[in-house]
Amino acid sequence: MEVGHRDAKGVPPSGPSGHIPYVDSMPAINGKESDSDQAKAGAGMLVTFDNVTYTVVNSANKKEKISLLQGVSGYFQPGQLNALMGPSGSGKTTLLDVLAGRKTTGKQEGAVLYGGVQPSGPFLRRYTGYVEQFDTLLGNLTVRENLQYTAELKARVSLPLADKVARVERSLRQLGLETCQNVLVGTPAKRGVSGGQLKRTNIGLALVTSPLVLFLDEPTTGLDSYTSQEVMDTVAELARTGITVCATIHSPTPHVFRLFDRLFVILQGRTAYFGPNNSDVVPFFQRAAQGLDGLSERSSLSDVEYMTDIVVQSDRQGRSDAITDYYAASDLAAQNREDLGRLAGVLNDLTPSQREYLAVKRATVTPSWFGLKTLFKYRLRADLKDPLFLLPRVVDKLLIGFILFTLYWHVGKDLSEQNITNIVAVLFMWTVVVAYSASAYIPAILMERPLFIRERSDGLFRVVTYLGFKLLEEFSVQFILCLPISAMVFYPLELSGSWALFWLVYYFTTLVGISLGYFIAALSPNMDVANAALPLFITIFLFFTGLLIRWVDTPWYWRWVGYVNFLRYSWGALMINQFQGANAIYLGSEVLEYFALSGYAAWQFFGYLTIFVVVFSFWAWLALAFIKHVVR
Numbered sequence: 016m017e018v019g020h021r022d023a024k025g026v027p028p029s030g031p032s033g034h035i036p037y038v039d040s041m042p043a044i045n046g047k048e049s050d051s052d053q054a055k056a057g058a059g060m061l062v063t064f065d066n067v068t069y070t071v072v073n074s075a076n077k078k079e080k081i082s083l084l085q086g087v088s089g090y091f092q093p094g095q096l097n098a099l100m101g102p103s104g105s106g107k108t109t110l111l112d113v114l115a116g117r118k119t120t121g122k123q124e125g126a127v128l129y130g131g132v133q134p135s136g137p138f139l140r141r142y143t144g145y146v147e148q149f150d151t152l153l154g155n156l157t158v159r160e161n162l163q164y165t166a167e168l169k170a171r172v173s174l175p176l177a178d179k180v181a182r183v184e185r186s187l188r189q190l191g192l193e194t195c196q197n198v199l200v201g202t203p204a205k206r207g208v209s210g211g212q213l214k215r216t217n218i219g220l221a222l223v224t225s226p227l228v229l230f231l232d233e234p235t236t237g238l239d240s241y242t243s244q245e246v247m248d249t250v251a252e253l254a255r256t257g258i259t260v261c262a263t264i265h266s267p268t269p270h271v272f273r274l275f276d277r278l279f280v281i282l283q284g285r286t287a288y289f290g291p292n293n294s295d296v297v298p299f300f301q302r303a304a305q306g307l308d309g310l311s312e313r314s315s316l317s318d319v320e321y322m323t324d325i326v327v328q329s330d331r332q333g334r335s336d337a338i339t340d341y342y343a344a345s346d347l348a349a350q351n352r353e354d355l356g357r358l359a360g361v362l363n364d365l366t367p368s369q370r371e372y373l374a375v376k377r378a379t380v381t382p383s384w385f386g387l388k389t390l391f392k393y394r395l396r397a398d399l400k401d402p403l404f405l406l407p408r409v410v411d412k413l414l415i416g417f418i419l420f421t422l423y424w425h426v427g428k429d430l431s432e433q434n435i436t437n438i439v440a441v442l443f444m445w446t447v448v449v450a451y452s453a454s455a456y457i458p459a460i461l462m463e464r465p466l467f468i469r470e471r472s473d474g475l476f477r478v479v480t481y482l483g484f485k486l487l488e489e490f491s492v493q494f495i496l497c498l499p500i501s502a503m504v505f506y507p508l509e510l511s512g513s514w515a516l517f518w519l520v521y522y523f524t525t526l527v528g529i530s531l532g533y534f535i536a537a538l539s540p541n542m543d544v545a546n547a548a549l550p551l552f553i554t555i556f557l558f559f560t561g562l563l564i565r566w567v568d569t570p571w572y573w574r575w576v577g578y579v580n581f582l583r584y585s586w587g588a589l590m591i592n593q594f595q596g597a598n599a600i601y602l603g604s605e606v607l608e609y610f611a612l613s614g615y616a617a618w619q620f621f622g623y624l625t626i627f628v629v630v631f632s633f634w635a636w637l638a639l640a641f642i643k644h645v646v647r
C-alpha cells in the first residue's frame with residue numbers, strides 16, 4: 016500500500032491541528048456576491064460528526080425501531096478526498112444523507128457540524144453539492160446548457176452573466192467535458208452523451224455552484240473500470256482545489272483507491288475504520304480480523320481487495336462486531352476522538368458574520384421571477400423541440416376538432432326541434448373531451464419527479480416557481496392551439512352566440528384540465544394511480560353536468576356535486592351562449608329552461624369556471640410542496 020499520498024500531491028497538511036482554510040474563506044454575507052467570494056467559498060469547509068445515531072421504524076415490522084447508524088464519529092477536512100466504504104447495506108448512503116441533511120424521515124442524534132456550527136437546512140442545500148447515485152438531468156438540453164441553467168438558478172441575480180458563464184467554463188474544463196459540451200445529455204428515447212460524461216455532467220451540476228463540501232453517492236456505479244478511473248481522477252482533482260469531498264464507493268480499483276486521502280469504513284452502522292489511507296490500513300484490518308474464517312490468500316489480492324474481503328467476510332459471518340469493537344478499543348479511535356475534540360475547540364472562534372453565513376434561512380438564492388425567467392429560457396425551448404412533449408398536446412385536439420368538423424358540419428343551421436339533441440351533444444363533447452385529455456398532462460409532473468426532487472433539494476427554485484413555470488408553459492401552448500381549433504369548429508358548424516366566449520370556455524376548460532391533471536399527478540404515488548384516478552374523477556363529474564340527469568331531477572343530496580363541478584359550468588356557459596344569442600333558434604329559451612339554465616348569464620358561468628383553475632393550481636402546489644412520495 017502506498018504511503019503519504021497527500022504529501023506527494025502537495026495539498027495542505029492533513030492533521031486536524033493544521034491550518035483550516037474555511038475560517039478565512041467565508042464569502043460575504045450581506046455584501047454583493049462576487050465571483051471571487053464564491054471562489055473563496057469553494058475552498059471548502061470542515062465537517063465533523065460526533066456520536067451520530069440514526070434510527071428509523073423498521074419497514075418490515077412497524078412496531079420495531081432499528082438503528083442504521085450507531086454512534087459514528089469522524090471528520091472530513093477541506094482539500095481532502097474521503098472514501099466512505101463498507102459492504103452493501105452497511106449504512107454508507109445513510110451516513111452521507113445524514114451529513115448532507117437530506118434525510119426526510121427517522122430520528123437523528125449526535126452532532127453534525129459545519130465549521131463548528133450546526134448548519135441550517137437551507138445552508139446545506141445552498142453550499143453543499145450532492146451527486147446522487149442515479150443521474151437526473153434535463154435530457155433535452157446539452158451538457159453546457161444543463162450547467163448554465165444550474166449556474167443561473169443557483170448564483171445570485173446580481174452576479175454578472177459573464178461570471179456565471181465563466182463558472183460553467185471552469186467546470187467544463189475541470190471535468191474534461193469541453194469536447195462534448197454541445198452534445199444533448201439524452202433521454203431514453205434519444206441517445207446522448209456516454210455514461211462517464213453523464214456522471215461528470217452530474218458532478219458538474221454540483222460543482223458549478225462552487226460548493227464548500229461535495230458529497231458523491233457511488234459515483235462509479237454502472238461505469239467500466241477505465242471510465243470509473245477517469246471520473247475519480249477528476250473528483251480527486253476537485254479535492255485538490257480545496258473542496259471537502261466525501262464519496263461512497265464500492266470495490267474501487269487499486270488506482271482509484273489510491274486517490275483517497277482518508278477512509279471511513281462502516282459495518283452494520285458502526286465505524287470499522289477511520290483514518291488515513293496509508294500503509295497502516297491493511298495491518299489494522301489483519302489484526303482486527305484475527306479468527307475470521309474463509310479469507311482469501313493475502314498475496315493474491317491488492318490492498319483494497321484484501322481489505323474489502325475482510326470487511327465483507329466479517330459481515331457475512333455475522334462477526335462485524337469483532338472489527339468494530341476492535342476499532343472502538345484501538346489507539347486510532349482514541350486519537351480520532353482527541354482530534355475531533357480539538358477541532359471543535361478551534362472552530363468556536365468563528366466570527367458572528369461567519370455564523371450568520373452558516374445560518375442562511377433560504378435554500379434558494381434567486382427570486383421567483385428570475386427562477387421563472389430561467390426555467391422559461393432553458394426548458395420551454397427544449398420542450399417545444401421535443402415531439403414527445405408536443406404530440407400528446409396537439410394531436411388529440413386536432414383529431415377531435417376534425418371529427419366534430421366533419422360529423423356536425425352546419426349543425427347550427429338547422430333550427431328544427433329534432434336537431435336540438437345534435438347541438439347539445441356537440442357542446443357537451445366539446446367540453447368533456449377536453450376534460451378527459453387532462454391525462455396528457457400527468458406525465459409532465461410524474462415522469463420528472465426524480466428531477467424535481469433533486470432540483471428542489473439542491474435549492475434551485477421554490478415549489479411555487481416550478482409549478483408556476485409548468486402551468487404557464489402549458490397555458491401558453493394551449494393558448495396558441497385553442498384559438499384556431501375553436502374557429503375551425505365554431506364557424507363551419509354555424510354555431511350561435513359569441514365566438515370569443517366559445518373559445519374562452521374551451522381554453523379555460525383546458526386550463527382546468529391541466530391544473531386538475533397536475534394536482535392528481537402531484538397527489539399520486541405513481542403513474543398507474545394517477546391514470547386510474549383522473550378518468551374516475553371526470554366520469555363522476557359527468558353525471559352532474561346537467562345533461563345525463565337534469566338538474567331539477569338530481570336528488571337533493573347529490574346537488575352539491577353540481578356546484579363544485581367545472582364541467583357543469585363549461586357546458587352551461589356554452590349552452591347559454593348558443594341558445595340565448597342573437598341568432599338563437601326559436602326554441603332556445605325552452606331548451607335553457609328544460610336544462611335549468613335560464614336566468615343565468617354565459618359570462619357568469621365562465622367566471623365560475625375560471626375559479627377552478629385557481630383552486631386546482633393551489634391544490635397542486637399544496638400536494639407538490641407537502642406530500643413526500645420519496646422518503647429517504
Ligand SMILES: Nc1ncnc2c1ncn2[C@@H]1O[C@H](COP(=O)(O)OP(=O)(O)OP(=O)(O)O)[C@@H](O)[C@H]1O
Nearest residue numbers: 071072073074075083102103104105106107108109
Ligand atoms: N425503514 C427501514 N427499515 C429497515 N431497514 C432499513 C430501513 N431503511 C433502510 N434500511 C436498511 O438500512 C441499511 C443501510 O442502507 P444504506 O442505503 O445506507 O446502505 P449502503 O451501505 O449505502 O448500501 P449500498 O451499498 O447497497 O447502496 C440497508 O440494509 C437498508 O436495507
